[in-house]
């Protein structure tokens with residue numbers, strides 16, 4: 001379970017720039033929240049504050065009943081997927097997916113079970129012995145998502161995860177993400193510029209402008225043109 005609330009969250013960078021102002025949002029368990037808005041409006045900053053990669057200047061971040069402001073990223077039970085996936089080139093797909101679990105010293109059998117299960121879900125079981133260089137762009141993307149899924153986070157944070165793919169792969173991955181959301185029962189917070197992604201994936205869309213929330217709406221309310 002993961003309900004997230006941001007209460008009067010603000011971010012002022014060291015140079016004095018105020019990137020996020022009075023951000024208030026309740027994210028419910030299993031929500032697929034989409035952040036949209038022009039470049040520079042504060043989407044990534046907000047995501048990074050939730051992840052703990054950027055300090056919150058003022059306000060509160062709650063996950064369930066815990067105040068998270070000072071909690072280290074690795075203890076937040078959430079995982080971030082970036083637009084530029086970094087796979088380890090010298091490791092197989094299996095080792096790439098297993099890596100973070102080995103760092104955490106999980107038992108070998110548990111690691112094996114999680115990697116094979118995630119690979120099954122993402123339909124990359126037949127690729128486990130390959131190196132990243134021998135994969136297509138979409139396959140690499142799946143591996144990157146796979147290495148996040150194996151950690152079984154309660155919350156997925158995704159910053160334009162499909163923006164570097166061509167239109168066809170983006171379409172396939174969109175379907176894949178919708179299915180993962182259903183199957184994992186996870187809460188997802190997702191940044192995109194793509195209206196189709198926002199419309200097909202989101203349960204709620206948060207429109208940002210100049211560091212503030214302008215509107216929160218269901219996809220149909222925002223994009224339906226009569």
Ligand code: ADP
Pocket residue numbers: 013014015017019037038039040041042043044045046
């Ligand atoms: P978005 O993701 O919506 O494009 P960002 O959250 O990346 O927006 O950035 C919001 C604003 O904060 C932008 O004007 C950006 O230049 C600024 N910004 C981002 N990171 C920093 C930083 N480390 N120091 C100062 N300003 C920053």
Ligand code: ADP
Pocket residue numbers: 039040044
């Ligand atoms: P995006 O718009 O894709 O989110 P940006 O170009 O805003 O990315 O930011 C890329 C990186 O540069 C981020 O790590 C951000 O923190 C940093 N950054 C952005 N604007 C500034 C700034 N004005 N001063 C310092 N760092 C910045």
